[in-house]
Amino acid sequence: MKILRYISGLIVLAVIVALNIFYPLPSMLGWQSDFLTRAFLLLLVSAVLCLFRILRGPTAADRAVAIDMLGILIVGFCAILSIPTGRDWYIDVGIAWALQSFIGIMALAKFMEGKDFDE
C-alpha cells in the first residue's frame, strides 16, 4: 500500500512538471516572457509542496521549518516577477520580505526553545 502511494505521488508530480515545461503557451511577448512565466509556475509548484508540509507537519518544528523555507522562496518570486513586468519595486518587496522573515523566524525559534526573548 505504501509503495502504491509513493508511485501515485511521483506520477502526479511528474505530470505537473511536464505540463509546466511542455504545454504551449499563447506567447505574444517573445521568448523572455514565455520562459519567465514557466519559471514562475515551477516556483509555485515548490511553494505548494511547502504548503503541504505546513498543513500536515507532525510537530511544530516542521511547520516552522516550512514557513522559513516559504519565506525564502517568496524572495525568489519577487526577483523573477521584476523582469517581465518591468517594475523595479518588486525587488524592494523582496528585500523587506527577507528581513521580516528572518526576524520572525528568530523570534519563533526563541519561543519554541522556551526562553525569554532577551536570551
Added chain:
Amino acid sequence: MNEWIGGTLIVIGLVFDFLGCLGLVRFPDVYTRLQAAAKCITVGTCGILLGLFIFKGFSATGIKALLCLAFIILTAPVSAHALARSAYRSGVKPWGGTVIDEYDRGRGG
C-alpha cells in the same frame, strides 16, 4: 549574451529550489528536512538573484539584487541553526534510524 547567462543561472536556481522542496516533503524527520531544505533553497534563491543581476547589469535593480543575495547568504544559515537548536531543546526526538547524536553526547547526557 547576458540574457542567456542569466537564464541559465535562473534555471539552475529553479532546479535547486524544486529539489529542496521535494526533500522537505519526503524526508522522515525535522533535522533531515532542515538539512535538505535550508541549503538547497538558499542556493536556489541566490542563483535566481544572481541571474537577475546578470539580466539587469549595473543598474539600480541589479545592485538591489546583489544586496538581497548578500543578506540571504548571511541570514539563512543563522535561522536554520536556530530552528534546529530550538527543535532539539524543545524535545523533538530524532528519527529511529539515526546513527549518532553528537549534541547529546557533548552535553554529557
